Amino acid sequence: MRKFPGNNGVDKIKIEKDLLLDQQMLAAENRRILDRFNVKMIDIMGSVGTGKTSLIQQVVKQLKSNYRIVVINGDLDTTIDQERIGSCGVDAYQINTGKECHLDAVTVRGMLKQINLEQTDLILVENVGNLICPVDFPLGAHRRLMVISVTEGPYVARKHPAVFMEMEYVAINKTDLAAVMNVDVGELIRDIKGIRVNARVYPISCRQQGGLGDLATALLEDI
Ligand SMILES: Nc1nc2c(ncn2[C@@H]2O[C@H](COP(=O)(O)OP(=O)(O)O)[C@@H](O)[C@H]2O)c(=O)[nH]1
Ligand SMILES: [Mg+2]
Numbered sequence: 001m002r003k004f005p006g007n008n009g010v011d012k013i014k015i016e017k018d019l020l021l022d023q024q025m026l027a028a029e030n031r032r033i034l035d036r037f038n039v040k041m042i043d044i045m046g047s048v049g050t051g052k053t054s055l056i057q058q059v060v061k062q063l064k065s066n067y068r069i070v071v072i073n074g075d076l077d078t079t080i081d082q083e084r085i086g087s088c089g090v091d092a093y094q095i096n097t098g099k100e101c102h103l104d105a106v107t108v109r110g111m112l113k114q115i116n117l118e119q120t121d122l123i124l125v126e127n128v129g130n131l132i133c134p135v136d137f138p139l140g141a142h143r144r145l146m147v148i149s150v151t152e153g154p155y156v157a158r159k160h161p162a163v164f165m166e167m168e169y170v171a172i173n174k175t176d177l178a179a180v181m182n183v184d185v186g187e188l189i190r191d192i193k194g195i196r197v198n199a200r201v202y203p204i205s206c207r208q209q210g211g212l213g214d215l216a217t218a219l220l221e222d223i
Contacts, residue, residue: 026105030140037117046147048129051173054206067121074103102134149174150183157191164195176205
């Protein structure tokens with residue numbers, strides 16, 4: 001739990017605790033709905049431009065012959081990502097949050113009502129591009145994946161330990177650019193595992209289609 005500066009820090013901690021509890025209860029309700037229809041959901045998070053949409057496109061290509069996939073695209077504005085996913089031949093639903101920096105369980109519940117869950121095996125959710133905020137807002141997903149990329153530089157994990165503590169699955173994208181960015185992917189992996197020892201970290205390149213099979217398999221294992 002984060003602490004806030006100021007005299008009423010204790011009250012603020014309590015309010016934040018209550019809000020997080022509310023979110024967890026709402027997320028649990030989403031999970032019950034998904035489980036009733038035997039639908040699996042994966043929440044894909046990460047900063048703007050790390051490659052979330054590109055990763056979903058690649059995963060859809062790999063899995064769509066075996067799974068009936070639906071994608072929910074969260075973004076502040078535009079339907080660009082929905083169109084990109086739609087071009088892969090699966091249904092995509094856009095949520096535009098305006099100024100909100102994350103999706104939440106209630107908004108996703110609204111989408112679940114529109115999706116034909118009886119005809120769906122897997123929902124991939126692209127959360128709003130933001131490294132920090134979405135982590136505190138569970139959606140009821142069976143897996144949460146953080147996508148980072150080497151173009152964010154070598155310190156992203158070390159500078160955000162609270163975020164990576166929460167993440168069981170992390171993809172390091174754009175490994176094709178590691179040399180030019182002067183980023184040591186091995187060191188990034190060590191940083192992430194130094195924060196969370198059981199983190200499952202997958203170096204990938206959506207551009208070169210590298211590492212995506214292992215990641216897709218891991219995400220669907222035992223759910
Ligand atoms: N070089 C390289 N570029 C990538 C890779 N993955 C995505 N990109 C590019 O990064 C930019 C942002 O990707 P996008 O999927 O829109 O990121 P998002 O904002 O996280 O959804 C696009 O120009 C992609 O073509 C990769 O593995 N290597
Ligand atoms: Mg995107």
